[in-house]
Every structure is written in structure tokens, then in C-alpha cells.
Amino acid sequence: MEVLSHLRVLEIGSSAAASYCARLFSDFGANVRKVECPAGDPIRRSAPLTPHGQSGWFAFLNLNKSSVILDATDPNAVAQLTALIEDCDVLVDGRDIDSADCPAIDIAAIRQRCPGLIYVEASWFGREGPYARFAATDSTIRALAGLIKLAGPAEGPPFHAPDFQCGILAGLWGFIAAASSAVAGMRGPGRGRSWSLSIFESSLALSEYQMFEAYQRGDVMRRIGINRFWPNFPVGIYETKKGWLGITTITPAQWRAFCDMLSLSELRDDPAMVLGADRLQYMEQIERQFIPRLKTRTAQEWFLEGLKRKIPIVPVPEISDLLVDAQMKGRGAIVPVLLDQEKGLTVGSMQRLTSTPPRRGGKVPRLGEQQTISSRRRHLSDTKSTSSGRIDAGEPPLRGIRVIDFSMGWAGPLCTRTLADLGADVIKIEAIQYPDWWRGVDRRPAYIKDRMYEKTARFCMANRNKRGITLDLTRQQGLTLAKRLAAGADVVVDNYSADVLPKLGLGYDVLRKLNPRLVMMSMSAFGTNSVRRNCRAYGSTLEQGSGLPSVTGKADGPPVMSHIAFGDAVGGLNGCAAVLVALIHARSTGQGQFIDLAQIECMMPFAAPWITVHSIDRTPPVRYGNRHPQFVPHGCFRCAGEDNWIVIAATDASMWQRLAALIGRYDWAIDTSLSSAEQRRGIEDVIESSIESWTLTRDPDQAMSDLQLAKVAAGVARLPIDLLNDPHLRSRGYLQEVERAFIGLHPQPSMPIREGEAPFAIRTPAPTLGQHNNEILSGFLGLSSAEIAHLAREGVIGTEMVSEAELAKAKYAASDQQFNSIAPKRDPSGADRPLGA
Structure with a gap:
């Protein structure tokens, strides 16, 4: 029996975070039901799409689930939804991101009747704080989280990766919350747990390292070019005779080995270039010497050479390379998937348990398709327990581990x-x-x-x-x-x-x-x-x-x-x-x-939509830069002052109209020929130019405030050091002050999952x-x-x-x-x- 087959999970609302959280349960056999409106989860229409119009993103997020249609206009809708919730062990709620016409229900009352229910509620920013009601997208969240400003050309604009990052990170955190609750529930009968999940704070797991380096070293980080990053050099991607090569040199020994590999003894022996931070001052000089030499051999040849010398280098694959990688398929990192009538491949589970392995592939549910409802019902409290007694409501879930x-x-x-x-x-x-x-x-x-x-x-x-x-x-x-x-x-x-x-x-x-x-x-x-x-x-x-x-x-x-x-x-x-x-x-x-x-393999979900679609249509994925396949406009725009930027996205027709009116283009706001993103794409350059004319006259925080008042998704591109004084994080107590020997009082980041208004307390330094x-x-x-x-x-x-x-x-x-x-x-x-x- 699969390890989580005793669990029933219900997913409501439309949120990538909620969907990925629930997908992690289905990977190990949980019975996951997804509630959709008659039009279906909006993510079903998210690009990239297969030749038959199936979403690669939806396919990855919803492998091996069932789909239950619930019409909010049905007089029995609330009763039907309540019955579904009362029949589950875990409820994953994405309605605060997008209700997707899911009926309003009284969760508190249901939890009173079902005290063992584990509840995870996702929101962009949490229920309280200055950003709580902000309109948001994946990219605006990453901008605010300090994940965009340091990438891209030095002169700008900052580059940002396509969507799909925030949902994966937040989904992982949601699963951690729910799974830890399931572990706690096995200590004996007791209450379930109710968790709130901030997608914004979830994304800070990626930037907290640089945030605390800035805390210690000061405001030293700047954008220094494509595939260049403080504090080490070279750390980037470079062209070879055939293919691209990822290079990372951190230690002095790795730098010496890299120079020896390329016969660059002068660079190797230069005392001014021993440390990565020192080499940042000579980037152009160093690259002029090693880039031509890299082009004399293929990426695979350099990889094998680097392997002998213990240098962290790796060939940079195209999506097509991943699909033919025998090892990826053998380990279950790439698995078969059925999307209605289309057969393809997608990214499997990263959690490679060897005795109770995850499912290797499966099927994406058609709208309303019940494919995994089991006839057997077992609650957490029915599972064998290694100890007895009720769960203390004040105890952390992993006490005793x-x-x-x-x-x-x-x-x-x-x-x-x-x-x-x-x-x-x-x-x-x-x-x-x-x-x-x-x-x-x-x-x-x-x-x-x-x-x-x-x-x-x-x-x-x-x-x-x-x-x-x-x-x-x-x-x-x-x-x-x-x-x-x-x-x-x-x-x-x-x-x-x-x-x-x-x-x-x-x-x-x-x-x-x-x-x-x-x-x-x-x-x-x-x-x-x-x-x-x-x-x-x-x-x-x-x-x-x-x-x-x-x-x-x-x-x-x-x-x-x-x-x-x-x-x-x-x-x-x-x-x-x-x-x-x-x-x-x-x-x-x-x-x-x-x-x-x-x-x-843990990084592969971020490329999963393209892996899925490319496995079916074999067309090379389109690279959009800072633009977006669905949202027009979508980009990173310069603001007043030095190196100030803001990410703005119009996710639907009404948001576009509000944005056009805000920047003074009332003619665009009422022009029905610009009502769809595809219609606007024809004048995307003009739209972007007009937006930047408006943002250039404003401080980035003022621009964000004006845009958010108009309910337009926008986020200032922050540096990691800015997060130490972010007003929203400060209002939520995200940074906790801790006393420790040798360094004294210092901040610590909180988890993005909470069981109440306050974050989990840092007990010891x-x-x-x-x-x-x-x-x-x-x-x-x-x-x-x-x-x-x-x-x-x-x-x-x-x-x-x-x-x-x-x-x-x-x-x-x-x-x-x-x-x-x-x-x-x-x-x-x-x-x-x-x-x-």
C-alpha cells in the first residue's frame, strides 16, 4: 500500500501553491480531490499549451488527482462542498489567491465538527500587514522578495525567470505544514491543525541567505551582469564549442584547478585573484582570457575534465536533453503522463523514498473526472501509534522526533x-x-x-x-x-x-x-x-x-x-x-x-511546464525575456532614481483598463480592440514605453502604492538588504531578534507557515x-x-x-x-x- 493512501485530501480555489501542495500528497498515494467550477480551474488555460490545448503547468500540478465539479449557482453547492470537506483529512485552500467561483463556507464551524481536520490556507501575503490586500503575480512576488533585482545586465532592466517559482516553493511549505501535522496526529487522537501560508514569505527561503549576508556585510550587492553574481566569480554559464557550460568556482583550490584546466597559469598565480570576491574586480580581464579557450572543446568534454579536477562544472541542458536522459527516466525524475488523449512526459516526485517510492507518472484528470476515489476510509486516528495520549494544542507538531x-x-x-x-x-x-x-x-x-x-x-x-x-x-x-x-x-x-x-x-x-x-x-x-x-x-x-x-x-x-x-x-x-x-x-x-x-532533481519542477509540452510537440520552448505568454503588459520598468525598478503585470481585461487609465491612456482603457492580451501584443512596445514614461517620474514605492490602489499587480524590485526593513515583514514579526554568544542580538527569519497570528518562536540560537x-x-x-x-x-x-x-x-x-x-x-x-x- 502506498504510504499516504490512508489520507483523503481536498483542494479548493485556484492557486498553484495549493495545487502543488496537494500534488505532493497524490505522489504518495493520497486520494486527492480537486474542486472545480463548471468552467474549470483557470490554471487549465495557463501557457505553455500542448497541440490539443492542454496546459503543461496544470498537468504537472494535478497528476493523479480527481476532479469534482461544483456549481456555485446550485442551491445545494454549500452543502455539497461541506460534505466533501467533512469527508477529508486535509483541506488545502487556495481561494484567497483565486476563488474560482468556489462557494463561501464557514471553515471554523466545520473544524468544530471535525476537530481532526488538517487545514492549510494559502494567501499571497498573509491576512494582515501593509501588503495583505495587494494584487500579485508570481513575478511581482519575486520582485518584492529580492529575487529579481540582482539578475540581468548591469545597466538593466533586471531579468526575471518565467512564472511557476512561487507556487512550487509555497506548495512545498504547505505540504511541510500538513505532513508535520499528520506526523503529530499519529501520536494519538487529538485536534487537527490550522495553518496559514504566506506565498511571499515562502519565497524568502531563496533570498534569506543574501539578506543575512547583507545584514553582516552591508549594502554591497549590485547587479553586475548576465550570469554574474556577488560574491564569487566566475559563477555563470558560458558558451563552448558545442553547448553551454555551467561553472562555479568558490574555493581557492577550485580556482587554481580551473586555471590549470585552461592553462592560465598567470591568472592562477596572481595573488590578487585568490578569492572570488577579489576576482569580481577583474571580471572582464579574466573572461577575455578564458572564454575563447572554453570554445575549443565541447561542454561534455569540459565536464569530464572538470570531474577529474574536482571543479563544480556541468553541461547546461536544453529541455530536449532532459527528455532523453536515461538516468532521469530511470530514477523517476521524468515520468509518463496522460493528458486526455495526449501522451507525454512530465517531472516526477523529487522525494525519492526507496522502500515506499512515489508514483511513477499517471494521469491528469479531465474536468469532473473521478479517477482515484477509494472505497476504503481510514482516518489519521486509526493509524498505529507509537505513543498514547492526546495532542497538546500548544505543542509543536514534531515534538519527540x-x-x-x-x-x-x-x-x-x-x-x-x-x-x-x-x-x-x-x-x-x-x-x-x-x-x-x-x-x-x-x-x-x-x-x-x-x-x-x-x-x-x-x-x-x-x-x-x-x-x-x-x-x-x-x-x-x-x-x-x-x-x-x-x-x-x-x-x-x-x-x-x-x-x-x-x-x-x-x-x-x-x-x-x-x-x-x-x-x-x-x-x-x-x-x-x-x-x-x-x-x-x-x-x-x-x-x-x-x-x-x-x-x-x-x-x-x-x-x-x-x-x-x-x-x-x-x-x-x-x-x-x-x-x-x-x-x-x-x-x-x-x-x-x-x-x-x-x-x-529538486530544481526540475521549475522547468516542468516546458518539459511536459515539449515532450508532446517537440517545438523548442519560446523565451519571452521579461514578457509573458498570457499577460500583456508584463515587465520590469525603470523608476525615478538610480537603479530603481518595478515589476508590473496586467492579468485580465479589467486590470488592463485600470492600468491604462492610471497612466493617462484613457483611450486604451475604452478601446475594445485592446481588450485581450493577444490584441495588445501587437502594440506591446508602445504600451511598455508609455508605462515606463509614467514610472520614470515616480519613486518605486510610490508607483507601487498608486498601482495597488488601482488594483494592478505590481511589486518593487527589492535588494536583499531592503528586506531587513520591509514594512510588511516588520508588521508581521517575520524577523525575530535572538541573542547569541559572540554576535549578540541578531535577526532570524520566521517560517512562512503559522498556526496563529504570530510566527513560530525561535527557541534557541x-x-x-x-x-x-x-x-x-x-x-x-x-x-x-x-x-x-x-x-x-x-x-x-x-x-x-x-x-x-x-x-x-x-x-x-x-x-x-x-x-x-x-x-x-x-x-x-x-x-x-x-x-x-
Whole structure:
């Protein structure tokens, strides 16, 4: 039986966020019913379209659901809808985005009668705050979220990727809310949970890293060109002899290897170009030297060469390349789909659970088609529970879940941070020899002496609400303790390369023997069985290899990246969703499993509409730049002042008329020949010119205010630093002030999902290095003070980062000892016995 087959999910209203949330349930067998008006969900008409007029976007969002027609004019409509809701376990409500003629109902009254109901309500900005009633689109949300202004040519306008991003991000967050509620419900009978989901705040998962870099470093980020991003260079997409190549060079070692690969010894040895931030000052000079050399070989040839040298580079695929990728099909990243009479391919589930895998493809429901209604009814409270008692209404949903966190950087820590925010006890494992690289990779004496590794805002952002210990996993004592921690845990997470933990002796084959109920997730870049499993990758690499850049930008331009490190946050949220599904299964059956999550696959939903349509019509996808296949006008327009921009979209005829009147073109407002977007497309240049003449005379916030008063979708293109003082976020308490050693009071972002008016509180700041060694080793594992002191003397644990010189000395001593020792000598004191035994 599929892992979520006991759940019934109902989706109402028209919202990509709600649809994707519900799609994630259907991937694992939930019975998902979608309520539509007689005209159908408006998303059914969203471009791109197949030859028979089927929407690729709708197909991806609604795989394996049923469609239920409900006519709001029917006198029995409210009663019918109420009956559907009372018959479900999870209600996903997108009516605040677009009611799609769904009847008004009293949700509070229904929840009184059905206290176990899990309810997720999506809105653009949340119920309260200055933006609460703003008209919005995917692109205006991304503009306000700081995701547009830094991409594109330096002179402007900023480039932004096509729609479909916000719905996926918010849908993931909605699923996390609902699935965590389902986990909580398995502790015993109790109340359901009611969640509000802000699509705007959901999108900040992508920009929070740059927001907090700006908090620490100041206003240093600017748009510096197509496929160029602060603070590293080169990070971008470049032309080769055949195909495009995604390149990311972060560390000095990667830069040296990149220069060696291209025989650029002069650049390699220049002390002014060691760090990525330094190289930004010489971008043109550096590109003049390496771009011609890249054109001497193909993207695939450079990829293979980079693989040998451990450089994060990857061929940038066209949509057609993804469709013939045997590995993508083999892993279920590309799956078959039936759209009425058309057979095609679409993007499958990213949550690659190995024992209870997701569905591999399926059917898109025709309007009114009941295709998955089951005859069996089972409620959450009927499921086997590992504990008894009622759910405390004030408890976070994941109370009692213990997570061992081997992850570093952004993707893995975001996954485990979200689990911690929802109440899980997350124990983060680092080593004083190799701490989390988001503490910094600088090992020079001054950096160590000043404890700079305790002062990085990005580490604090990604690791709040966790407890932290240090263990040297290359030593037997550290390895033994890590195994004991895993033996008492519910979840283990890592985002190393696929072979790292298995080589250390911490692979799933080892840990499941110690703990059969353990859920273990590997979050490698390409998957444990991938031919690219040894390829180094960052979040930028994942976007470069996802197919999304091939549909972003202008038709005559290169593939365009939309956001540096995009893939990290997306991988982290998908990882959290996968863990929650596996926990539901483990709580029900007592059996854990391995999750083989490939972060590259987590990026593919953003290209899903084009993948679906291209699989059927084989026509190369159209690249619209900042324009839109359905909305005219749609673009990014310059405002008064230096580098000020606003995104504006007219999504229907009435919004177009209000926009035309606002900018003084009353003749356009009453001209019936311009009532449709296709009619306006013929004069799109003229329309855009008139809009920009109007915006150029206004401050961007004033322009947004005037447009929103006229109910025209508009959003100022913000920089990440602007979000620290955004009036809407401030009014909602999105940034919470937290006190921490070494840095003092600092802001922390809230989750975009809430169970009340206030966000989930940040309980504890990020741990200092080894902060909870004594607490966990003594309290959880039962070690004595003498044993803990011995571990500290041996360097197995500690609270201070090891310098480069100390690390080299330790490596030399270890190799020297290995050379001179025929067999390990036993400590007569018994100190090498299993600790805590």
C-alpha cells in the first residue's frame, strides 16, 4: 500500500501553491480531490499549451488527482462542498489567491465538527500587514522578495525567470505544514491543525541567505551582469564549442584547478585573484582570457575534465536533453503522463523514498473526472501509534522526533532547521577539524584566534533551534559515539557527496542494523546511483543543470541563471518534505528507510511546464525575456532614481483598463480592440514605453502604492538588504531578534507557515562549536566526566576550531604513527573501550 493512501485530501480555489501542495500528497498515494467550477480551474488555460490545448503547468500540478465539479449557482453547492470537506483529512485552500467561483463556507464551524481536520490556507501575503490586500503575480512576488533585482545586465532592466517559482516553493511549505501535522496526529487522537501560508514569505527561503549576508556585510550587492553574481566569480554559464557550460568556482583550490584546466597559469598565480570576491574586480580581464579557450572543446568534454579536477562544472541542458536522459527516466525524475488523449512526459516526485517510492507518472484528470476515489476510509486516528495520549494544542507538531544532523552549508541545514523549527530535537554534528563550512573556510591564525567562525550570520541563520556537538568521525571513538546517537534517533540527514558517510562506516546498511526504524536521507547533488555522483556541486550548479536557464532570458541570448545558489534552498525544503513522508510510514509500521534525494532533481519542477509540452510537440520552448505568454503588459520598468525598478503585470481585461487609465491612456482603457492580451501584443512596445514614461517620474514605492490602489499587480524590485526593513515583514514579526554568544542580538527569519497570528518562536540560537558536548554525551549517551575529558584531550571533541597548522601537524602525526605501528597498542587504562559502556 502506498504510504499516504490512508489520507483523503481536498483542494479548493485556484492557486498553484495549493495545487502543488496537494500534488505532493497524490505522489504518495493520497486520494486527492480537486474542486472545480463548471468552467474549470483557470490554471487549465495557463501557457505553455500542448497541440490539443492542454496546459503543461496544470498537468504537472494535478497528476493523479480527481476532479469534482461544483456549481456555485446550485442551491445545494454549500452543502455539497461541506460534505466533501467533512469527508477529508486535509483541506488545502487556495481561494484567497483565486476563488474560482468556489462557494463561501464557514471553515471554523466545520473544524468544530471535525476537530481532526488538517487545514492549510494559502494567501499571497498573509491576512494582515501593509501588503495583505495587494494584487500579485508570481513575478511581482519575486520582485518584492529580492529575487529579481540582482539578475540581468548591469545597466538593466533586471531579468526575471518565467512564472511557476512561487507556487512550487509555497506548495512545498504547505505540504511541510500538513505532513508535520499528520506526523503529530499519529501520536494519538487529538485536534487537527490550522495553518496559514504566506506565498511571499515562502519565497524568502531563496533570498534569506543574501539578506543575512547583507545584514553582516552591508549594502554591497549590485547587479553586475548576465550570469554574474556577488560574491564569487566566475559563477555563470558560458558558451563552448558545442553547448553551454555551467561553472562555479568558490574555493581557492577550485580556482587554481580551473586555471590549470585552461592553462592560465598567470591568472592562477596572481595573488590578487585568490578569492572570488577579489576576482569580481577583474571580471572582464579574466573572461577575455578564458572564454575563447572554453570554445575549443565541447561542454561534455569540459565536464569530464572538470570531474577529474574536482571543479563544480556541468553541461547546461536544453529541455530536449532532459527528455532523453536515461538516468532521469530511470530514477523517476521524468515520468509518463496522460493528458486526455495526449501522451507525454512530465517531472516526477523529487522525494525519492526507496522502500515506499512515489508514483511513477499517471494521469491528469479531465474536468469532473473521478479517477482515484477509494472505497476504503481510514482516518489519521486509526493509524498505529507509537505513543498514547492526546495532542497538546500548544505543542509543536514534531515534538519527540530526534534528528542527527551531519549536514553542512545551506541545503541540509535548512532541511534540519525546518524540522527543528517544527519541534524536533536536532543534534548537529561537526568536528573541530572540519566544522560546518558556513562558519567559514579561513584557517589563518587570526581567524581562529578571533573566533570568527562563531560570528557568521549565515551559519546562525541555518542552524537555530539545534543542539551542537563535535565528533571527529575519522577516529574510532568519534565513530562509535555517532553510531550510538543514530541508534537512538528517528532521522539521520547528510548532504555530503554520496560516498562520504558510507566510507566512514556510517552508511544506511550499517545504521539500519542498529536502528530498524531509522529514516536516513542522503542529500547528494545528483543521487547515490548517478553517473555524476562524483561531480562537485553548489546550489548554482544545480540551477545550471536543471533546464531552467534554457527558458530564461531573451530568445537571442544565452541561457540565464536567475539566482545564485537557488538549488540549495529548494533541495533543503524537498528534503524536509521527504523526511516527513518517511516518518509517517515509520510511525505506522515501525520500519525506517533510506531516502536518496538528488538535489538536481529538486530544481526540475521549475522547468516542468516546458518539459511536459515539449515532450508532446517537440517545438523548442519560446523565451519571452521579461514578457509573458498570457499577460500583456508584463515587465520590469525603470523608476525615478538610480537603479530603481518595478515589476508590473496586467492579468485580465479589467486590470488592463485600470492600468491604462492610471497612466493617462484613457483611450486604451475604452478601446475594445485592446481588450485581450493577444490584441495588445501587437502594440506591446508602445504600451511598455508609455508605462515606463509614467514610472520614470515616480519613486518605486510610490508607483507601487498608486498601482495597488488601482488594483494592478505590481511589486518593487527589492535588494536583499531592503528586506531587513520591509514594512510588511516588520508588521508581521517575520524577523525575530535572538541573542547569541559572540554576535549578540541578531535577526532570524520566521517560517512562512503559522498556526496563529504570530510566527513560530525561535527557541534557541545556533549552537557555538561543541556547545552541547557535555549535555548530550552525558545526558543522552551516559558518558562520565572523565570519559568526556579524555575525548577532549584526544581532540575527538572540542569547542575551538583547529588551525591549518594544527591540522597539518595532526595529519602528519597520524600518518607517522600508522607507519611505525604494526598493530594498535591497547591503553592499559581501558580508555579505548566503547565510551559509556
